Amino acid sequence: MVRTNRTSTVTEFLFSGFPQFEDGSLLLFIPLFIIYTFIVIGNLTVFFAVRMDTRLHNPMYNFISVFSFLEIWYTTATIPKMLSNLISEKKTISITGCLLQMYFFHSLGNSEGILLTTMAIDRYVAICNPLRYPTIMTPRLCAQLSAGSCIFGFLVLLPETVWISTLPFCGPNQIRQIFCDFEPVLHLACTDTSVILIEDVIHAVAIIFSVLIIALSYVRIITVILKIPSVEGRQKAFSTCASHLGVFLMFYGSVSLMYLRFTATFPPVLDTVIALMFAVLAPFFNPIIYSLRNKDMKVAIKKLLCPGSPGGLRSSAGDMESANLSAEAEFIFTDFPQLQDDGLLFSSLLFIYTFIVFGNLLIFFAVRLDTHLHDPMYNLISIFSFLKVWYSAATISEKKTISITGCLLQMYCFHSFGNLEGILLISMAIDRYIAF
Numbered sequence: 090m091v092r093t094n095r096t097s098t099v100t101e102f103l104f105s106g107f108p109q110f111e112d113g114s115l116l117l118f119i120p121l122f123i124i125y126t127f128i129v130i131g132n133l134t135v136f137f138a139v140r141m142d143t144r145l146h147n148p149m150y151n152f153i154s155v156f157s158f159l160e161i162w163y164t165t166a167t168i169p170k171m172l173s174n175l176i177s178e179k180k181t182i183s184i185t186g187c188l189l190q191m192y193f194f195h196s197l198g199n200s201e202g203i204l205l206t207t208m209a210i211d212r213y214v215a216i217c218n219p220l221r222y223p224t225i226m227t228p229r230l231c232a233q234l235s236a237g238s239c240i241f242g243f244l245v246l247l248p249e250t251v252w253i254s255t256l257p258f259c260g261p262n263q264i265r266q267i268f269c270d271f272e273p274v275l276h277l278a279c280t281d282t283s284v285i286l287i288e289d290v291i292h293a294v295a296i297i298f299s300v301l302i303i304a305l306s307y308v309r310i311i312t313v314i315l316k317i318p319s320v321e322g323r324q325k326a327f328s329t330c331a332s333h334l335g336v337f338l339m340f341y342g343s344v345s346l347m348y349l350r351f352t353a354t355f356p357p358v359l360d361t362v363i364a365l366m367f368a369v370l371a372p373f374f375n376p377i378i379y380s381l382r383n384k385d386m387k388v389a390i391k392k393l394l395c396p397g398s399p400g401g402l403r404s405s406a407g408d409m410e411s412a413n414l415s416a417e418a419e420f421i422f423t424d425f426p427q428l429q430d431d432g433l434l435f436s437s438l439l440f441i442y443t444f445i446v447f448g449n450l451l452i453f454f455a456v457r458l459d460t461h462l463h464d465p466m467y468n469l470i471s472i473f474s475f476l477k478v479w480y481s482a483a484t485i486s487e488k489k490t491i492s493i494t495g496c497l498l499q500m501y502c503f504h505s506f507g508n509l510e511g512i513l514l515i516s517m518a519i520d521r522y523i524a525f
Contacts, residue, residue, distance in 0.1 A: 099258040101181045102277070104174055105265050117457055118175040124373050125168045131376030132157040134390055142389035148231040149215070149329065150386075152208045153379055155235045156336075159201050160372045166194040167268040167368050174267075184258065187269040192250040194268065194368075198344075200242030202299050205337055207234050209303040212330050216310050249288075256280055267361055268368065292348045300341055307334065328383075335378045336371075339443070343367030358459045362451050370447060419490045445481050449474035466524070469517045473510060480506035 139145045139154035167190065174180040182190070215222045253271070256278040266273045271288055307330070314326045343366040355363070380386045456462045456471035483503040491499065 099184070099260055099262045099277070101183055102187050102262050102264045102269070102274070104180045104182070104267060105263045117454075118172060121168065121175070121369070122172055124369060125164060125172070128164050128168075128369075128372045128376075129161055132160045132372070134393065135376050135379055135386070136161075138386065138389040138393045141393060142385075145385060145389055148211050148226045148228075149208070151231050152204060152211060152235065153332075155238075156201060156204050156208070157376065157379070159197055159204070159239070160375055163194065163197040163201060164369065164372050166190055166197060171267055182269065184254075187264075187274060188250055188254050190269045191253075191271060191274065192246060195271070196243040196246050198242075199245060199295075200239045201340065202296075202344075203238040203242055204235070205333070205340060206299050206302050207238055208333050209306040209337070212333060213306040213310055215329070216326055217313050253278075265357055265360070267364055270364075289348070296341065296344060296348060300345075303337055303341075332379050332383060335443075336375055339371045339374060340367065343371055358455050361458050362454055365454060366447065366451075370450065374443065374446075419492050420496050422489045422491070442481060442485065446478055449477045453478075465520050466517070469513060469520060473513050473517070476506055476510050476513065480510060 135157040136154045139150045139157075170182065170190065211226060214225055218225070249271075253274065256275075257280065258277055259279045260277075262277065264270075264273045264277070271292075275288060310330060314323050317323045317326060343363065346363045347367060380390055452474040453471045456467045456474075462471075480503070483499055483506060
């Protein structure tokens with residue numbers, strides 16, 4: 090039973106950040122379901138690829154596999170309930186369910202944050218003390234750090250969650266968010282609201298402390314890398330850190346937007362978009378980042394998915410040389426720089442592509458979630474932004490060769506999305522002509 094007056098006890102919370110079914114929630118359900126499926130399959134692929142390939146049994150890849158495993162449960166703590174709310178008329182959750190969702194979501198998030206800090210320290214030792222690295226980062230210590238990250242992440246939030254469970258909730262019962270979070274829930278408690286500021290300070294200290302450790306580690310790492318005399322050596326050293334650095338920036342960037350604002354308030358739509366960034370979009374990109382530029386990981390994934398294929402048994406260095414001898418003809422892109430020269434270009438392109446995806450998805454979800462923007466002009470803008478995501482994704486490639494079939498599909502998808510965008514721009518011009 091749901092109560093909303095001050096004299097009764099609340100037994101359920103109502104999520105007010107979701108659109109009604111008739112307002113287009115099904116259009117949000119489908120992409121969110123696809124993203125969640127990709128997150129689970131992608132992270133499971135990374136996890137099993139590391140576990141089944143003995144060449145990847147070292148601290149760096151073991152930490153990556155544990156991180157991927159945590160990502161599955163991190164998203165599972167919130168996304169299935171989001172999907173249920175999108176297609177359900179009753180967008181509620183019990184107080185017990187809300188507390189459990191908060192506990193597991195933030196415990197898994199804390200475990201990931203601690204693990205990212207551990208991974209930064211691992212890269213620091215590997216690059217700054219390479220001769221002592223095998224004796225310092227032993228398999229036993231690696232296992233202890235992984236287990237310790239998870240155990241500490243779950244224990245540190247237990248007292249806070251137990252304390253919240255003792256608070257009285259007497260109404261109202263509307264959570265202005267798409268999942269249970271500490272601040273929206275504490276706002277509903279019939280108690281002194283000063284505790285919210287205390288919670289914000291505790292969370293901010295934990296976030297800033299982790300960010301400082303990782304940032305200082307990378308300042309030292311970059312200093313050491315710049316002192317390496319050969320370009321190839323610098324490229325190799327940087328490539329071992331690029332994936333972790335990318336995940337760190339996405340994870341802590343979105344978390345900082347959500348939890349390092351104290352008394353500042355954002356519009357509800359912006360709150361929802363930021364929540365989607367760190368709860369959905371960041372986990373979506375993690376398996377892509379860890380596998381896109383990592384040759385060892387790509388070979389391990391190929392062996393896992395196609396165990397009998399020659400590509401899973403030979404090194405990627407021989408791919409280019411044997412391209413003309415393969416059973417399927419391939420084209421070679423000749424305008425790409427050589428490996429030792431393209432580190433800066435790759436980092437820049439990855440940043441631009443990530444901005445394109447995040448920026449256009451931000452516009453898409455902002456329009457879909459705000460009923461004030463449900464008019465023809467903004468609907469056309471949201472569709473245009475959604476097409477932009479796939480238009481740019483059509484040209485992303487993992488290597489410098491492409492099969493004839495792949496080339497034809499790339500041309501078709503790229504130009505089809507371009508044509509759709511052109512037609513949509515004409516439709517937007519007509520819409521503006523009629524409006525004025």
